Amino acid sequence: MVLISKQDILNYGKGLAVIVLILLIWEVAALVIQNNYILPTLGAIFTVLLHPFAPVLGGESLIANMLQSLKEVLLGFFCAAVLAIPIGLWIGWSTEARAYFNPVIQILRPVPPIAWMPFAIAWFGIGINSVVFIIIMGAFFPILINTVDGVQGVRRRWTEVAMMLHATPFEQVRTVVVPGALPVIWTGLRVSFGVAWMCVVAAEMLPGTSAGLGFLIMYAYNLGQLQVIGAGMIIIGLIGLCADTVFRAGRSRFFSWQGRE
Amino acid sequence: MEPVLTLNTITKTFRDSEQNCPALAGVSIDAYPREILCIMGPSGCGKSTLLRIIDGLEQADAGTIQIAQGTMAGSLSVAMVFQDPALFPWLSIYENIVYGLRLTAQKVPEDEVNERAAALLALTHLDSFAHSYPHQLSGGMQQRVAVARALAVTPQVLLMDEPFSALDTFTRRELEDEVIRIRDGMKTTIIMVTHNPEEAVYIADRIIILSERPAVVSEVLPVDLPHPRDPAGPEFIRIRELVTRRVLGKPDP
Numbered sequence: 108m109v110l111i112s113k114q115d116i117l118n119y120g121k122g123l124a125v126i127v128l129i130l131l132i133w134e135v136a137a138l139v140i141q142n143n144y145i146l147p148t149l150g151a152i153f154t155v156l157l158h159p160f161a162p163v164l165g166g167e168s169l170i171a172n173m174l175q176s177l178k179e180v181l182l183g184f185f186c187a188a189v190l191a192i193p194i195g196l197w198i199g200w201s202t203e204a205r206a207y208f209n210p211v212i213q214i215l216r217p218v219p220p221i222a223w224m225p226f227a228i229a230w231f232g233i234g235i236n237s238v239v240f241i242i243i244m245g246a247f248f249p250i251l252i253n254t255v256d257g258v259q260g261v262r263r264r265w266t267e268v269a270m271m272l273h274a275t276p277f278e279q280v281r282t283v284v285v286p287g288a289l290p291v292i293w294t295g296l297r298v299s300f301g302v303a304w305m306c307v308v309a310a311e312m313l314p315g316t317s318a319g320l321g322f323l324i325m326y327a328y329n330l331g332q333l334q335v336i337g338a339g340m341i342i343i344g345l346i347g348l349c350a351d352t353v354f355r356a357g358r359s360r361f362f363s364w365q366g367r368e
Numbered sequence: 369m370e371p372v373l374t375l376n377t378i379t380k381t382f383r384d385s386e387q388n389c390p391a392l393a394g395v396s397i398d399a400y401p402r403e404i405l406c407i408m409g410p411s412g413c414g415k416s417t418l419l420r421i422i423d424g425l426e427q428a429d430a431g432t433i434q435i436a437q438g439t440m441a442g443s444l445s446v447a448m449v450f451q452d453p454a455l456f457p458w459l460s461i462y463e464n465i466v467y468g469l470r471l472t473a474q475k476v477p478e479d480e481v482n483e484r485a486a487a488l489l490a491l492t493h494l495d496s497f498a499h500s501y502p503h504q505l506s507g508g509m510q511q512r513v514a515v516a517r518a519l520a521v522t523p524q525v526l527l528m529d530e531p532f533s534a535l536d537t538f539t540r541r542e543l544e545d546e547v548i549r550i551r552d553g554m555k556t557t558i559i560m561v562t563h564n565p566e567e568a569v570y571i572a573d574r575i576i577i578l579s580e581r582p583a584v585v586s587e588v589l590p591v592d593l594p595h596p597r598d599p600a601g602p603e604f605i606r607i608r609e610l611v612t613r614r615v616l617g618k619p620d621p
Contacts, residue, residue: 262454264452264454265454267425267450267454268450268454268456268467268517269467269471270424270425271423271424271425271447271448271518272444272447272467272468272471272473272474272517272521273444273468273473273474274471274473275471275472275473278472282456282467282471283456286456286458287456287458289458362458363503364457364458364501364502364503365457367457367503
């Protein structure tokens with residue numbers, strides 16, 4: 108059972124107060140400026156948000172665009188995880204592999220994922236494949252780096268216990284290294300989901316896309332419909348918040364031992 | 369009686385690019401069935417290294433080790449308890465104890481796994497904690513689990529590397545009694561490294577004193593006192609002081 112203490116409620120209240128304050132300032136500013144091309148009123152933004160299934164600006168609905176972005180993020184994120192976790196386990200486990208791959212990782216890692224866009228378009232054409240490629244490039248490195256760190260952080264003594272009980276190298280990895288590194292891998296997944304979400308919006312803003320929240324924001328900008336941009340940004344923020352909550356819940360559910368061993 | 373473990377002139381030098389650091393210079397020890405041996409010596413003399421060599425975690429440069437083979441399926445010749453419990457925090461107490469039994473090296477059928485776990489949980493008084501997780505247990509209880517995990521593979525020889533040094537005096541005494549009970553109940557030979565002379569005299573049948581690095585066996589002291597031993601008894605105190613002097617290399621008064 109989850110017990111919510113008075114302190115929790117108070118903290119939620121404090122957070123909520125700041126949000127309300129920002130909304131208030133926004134609304135006052137919008138009323139003073141009286142120009143929808145600079146600052147749309149909250150009313151206009153919420154009108155868009157309250158009709159999520161209605162076609163927006165003659166195109167797909169807010170929900171449809173959101174689902175498109177979400178689909179691309181999940182696909183890219185999943186591919187990145189499937190690639191990065193095994194490679195990370197290998198590099199973390201083997202000093203030899205680390206010697207070979209660490210330099211190339213350190214060079215590629217700081218490249219902003221969106222810089223891959225021209226190559227993406229050249230290789231995969233305009234469309235979802237390019238966007239997913241960008242997401243993979245963005246999500247891959249946080250997972251990889253955290254997996255390598257996680258494996259290297261596995262206590263030597265745990266591995267020795269496994270060796271003492273005659274675990275095979277494969278069993279050492281399966282029963283000690285993977286579970287021991289999992290909390291840090293999880294952190295990598297959490298970080299990379301955030302990165303993936305940023306990548307999708309940025310990638311969709313580039314020319315040639317025809318769906319997704321990033322596309323919607325750019326499209327609304329071209330038509331001067333700033334309330335749609337506001338609504339799109341709020342949806343992006345809320346999905347990010349939801350994802351982070353899921354990851355945090357997973358962490359306290361599965362890795363409550365971390366830091367207490 | 370045949371020894372269960374024979375170490376014959378075990379030699380070990382640690383080498384790195386800068387220097388050679390000789391740790392063991394020909395250590396020979398026999399351990400007999402159901403015997404509790406305590407290994408003592410100045411700190412850094414290579415006691416832990418010796419246990420790690422017996423267990424196969426380190427390779428000796430020279431010398432031979434003969435260990436009686438496990439008598440039943442799913443048993444190892446030696447198992448070790450480290451200074452820290454090193455339990456797997458993501459596994460329950462029960463899963464920690466049976467960890468070794470589920471490895472392919474042991475291949476113990478699942479009903480026997482349950483049987484052995486139940487017996488060990490009872491032996492170590494952990495019955496009610498089978499489904500708890502390590503972080504919910506005190507240090508002393510965690511070390512009990514580590515002992516149970518090592519005993520699960522029914523080793524001929526149980527190695528213990530300063531297993532109770534991080535525990536308070538009372539918990540320590542309880543666990544020392546438990547070691548004696550385990551020896552009596554499971555007929556295991558126990559080799560324990562300790563730096564506490566009282567602990568050694570309290571549980572050991574023989575105390576092996578190693579010299580300073582590079583270590584050789586400098587003396588073997590038998591402790592012929594009946595259990596339970598009284599740490600306040602005159603003979604106990606005499607042996608304890610003798611052991612202390614020998615470890616420190618001080619002459620007898």
